[in-house]
Amino acid sequence: xxxxxxxxxxxxxxxxxxxxxxxxxxxxxxxxxxxxxxxxxxxxxxxxxxxxxxxxxxxxxxxxxxxxxxxxxxxx
Numbered sequence: 151x152x153x154x155x156x157x158x159x160x161x162x163x164x165x166x167x168x169x170x171x172x173x174x175x176x177x178x179x180x181x182x183x184x185x186x187x188x189x190x191x192x193x194x195x196x197x198x199x200x201x202x203x204x205x206x207x208x209x210x211x212x213x214x215x216x217x218x219x220x221x222x223x224x225x226x
Contacts, residue, residue, distance in 0.1 A: 165198020166191055 172194075173187035
């Protein structure tokens, strides 16, 4: 059962676990405890889900660079 679950959505679980890990580190250091932990777990889950659904990089740096280059050329 667990193997099937991890095979179907393993990267989501890994992302949520990474978020939980960093959330616990942040929790130990203090500040806005549960709000930040929930935000980090949610962000980790979202990143894992995005990596699972597509093979593209999470942040398309090449496309952003091309867009900015085209915008800067307009002003020259």
